[in-house]
Structures are given as structure tokens and as C-alpha cells.
Amino acid sequence: MRKYFLTNYFLVLFLSADSNYANQHSSIQYKMLILSSEKAVCLTQNYKTMKHLFLAVLVFGLFSCNTQNTNTQALQNQIDSLKVQLSKVYKPGFGFLMNNIQAHHAKLWFAGINENWKLAQFEVKELKEVTDEIQKYQKERKETELMSMLEPGLLEIERAVSTGDLDAFKKSYTQLTIACNECHKLTDFEYNIVKVPETSGFSNQEFKIE
Numbered sequence: 001m002r003k004y005f006l007t008n009y010f011l012v013l014f015l016s017a018d019s020n021y022a023n024q025h026s027s028i029q030y031k032m033l034i035l036s037s038e039k040a041v042c043l044t045q046n047y048k049t050m051k052h053l054f055l056a057v058l059v060f061g062l063f064s065c066n067t068q069n070t071n072t073q074a075l076q077n078q079i080d081s082l083k084v085q086l087s088k089v090y091k092p093g094f095g096f097l098m099n100n101i102q103a104h105h106a107k108l109w110f111a112g113i114n115e116n117w118k119l120a121q122f123e124v125k126e127l128k129e130v131t132d133e134i135q136k137y138q139k140e141r142k143e144t145e146l147m148s149m150l151e152p153g154l155l156e157i158e159r160a161v162s163t164g165d166l167d168a169f170k171k172s173y174t175q176l177t178i179a180c181n182e183c184h185k186l187t188d189f190e191y192n193i194v195k196v197p198e199t200s201g202f203s204n205q206e207f208k209i210e
């Protein structure tokens with residue numbers, strides 16, 4: 001019996017020496033070891049049988065421990081390589097998306113005043129899409145929270161476009177443009193002033209339809 005306890009003691013010491021093993025399995029495996037060894041002692045009182053049992057538990061424990069470590073390492077490698085790939089993915093910047101907004105803002109005006117309502121509807125949809133993209137790709141910029149300022153203006157324009165009401169369109173377009181500049185002021189970008197366009201910057205696009 002004394003031999004058995006000594007062996008048990010050294011085995012536990014040996015297993016605990018592997019810090020990974022101790023972190024992941026120590027208490028469960030240790031209890032299993034004690035339980036199974038106590039049971040075996042009651043059954044056989046035979047030291048030789050106990051020795052075999054310890055060896056089996058030891059081999060099993062070390063084997064499962066190695067498999068676990070290999071899996072964890074493989075997962076870590078995958079995470080690291082995904083991180084590298086993600087850092088290389090193109091993400092449109094705030095300024096780039098604002099230039100996009102500027103283009104659709106201008107096109108919307110010429111579509112509206114030419115009563116090309118289908119194109120106007122399309123441009124409103126594009127403006128909303130870019131707004132969504134800013135909210136998606138520029139989440140970390142605090143300015144992004146203010147993007148919702150455009151919603152009331154866009155809603156009014158949508159209403160005017162769907163009923164083909166030119167006066168309401170002009171009014172709501174002005175309301176939208178004021179909201180653009182309000183946000184520029186709030187974001188210390190007050191020197192960037194947008195306005196109702198005078199001439200189309202897109203000479204390659206026809207806004208008037210028959």
C-alpha cells in the first residue's frame with residue numbers, strides 16, 4: 001500500500017509539472033486517477049495491477065494532452081493567418097464615401113428638376129446605400145453616429161418623388177442639403193459647404209427624358 005501511495009504521489013507530481021496539462025485537465029484527471037486507483041485497490045489490493053492502471057492512465061493522459069495542444073496550435077495559426085488577410089482587405093474611407101454621396105446628391109437634383117422621377121428614385125436609393133456603407137465600414141468614426149441626420153430629408157424627398165411633386169422635391173432637397181452642412185459643422189468640417197448644384201458636373205449623362 002505504501003508503494004501504491006508513493007507511485008500515486010509521483011504520478012500526480014509528474015502530471016502537474018506540465019503546465020498546459022495542469023491548466024486543462026488537472027482536477028478532472030486527478031480525481032479520475034484517485035477514484036480509479038481507490039477502486040482498483042479495493043478490488044485487488046494488488047500493487048502490480050495498480051501499476052498497470054497508472055501506466056494506462058498516464059499514457060492516455062499524455063496522448064490526449066498532446067492532441068489537444070496540436071489542435072489549439074492549428075486553430076491559433078488559422079486565426080493569425082485570417083487576421084493578416086483581413087488587414088489587407090480594402091475598406092472604403094469616409095472621404096471616399098462622401099465623394100460618392102456628393103455625386104448622387106448632384107445627380108438627384110438634375111433628375112428631380114427634369115422630372116425624371118425614375119432616375120430620382122434611383123438616386124435616393126443610391127444615397128441611402130452609401131449612407132449604409134458609411135455605417136458599415138466606418139463604425140469606429142464617431143461622426144458616423146450623425147449619419148441619421150439625413151433620414152428626415154431623404155424621407156421627404158422620397159415622398160415628393162413618388163408623387164411627382166416638383167415643388168415638394170425642391171423644398172425637401174434644400175432640407176437635405178442643410179442637413180449635410182449641419183453635420184459638416186458638427187464634425188469641425190464647416191469649411192466644406194455643399195449647395196444645390198447650378199450646372200451638372202456630369203456632361204456624359206442625360207437627365208431629361210422625353
Ligand code: HEC
Pocket residue numbers: 094095096098099101102105143144145146147149150176177179180181183184187189192194
Ligand atoms: C455624419 C455627418 C455627415 C453628413 C450627414 C454628411 N457629411 Fe459630408 N463629410 C463628413 C465628414 C466627417 C467629412 C470628411 C471626411 C474625411 O474625413 O475625409 C465629409 C466630407 C464631405 C465632402 C468632401 C469630399 C472632398 O474630398 O472634398 C463632401 C463633398 C461631402 N462631405 C458632401 C456631403 C453631402 C452632399 C452630404 C449630404 C447629402 C453630406 N456630406 C453629409 C460628414 C458628413
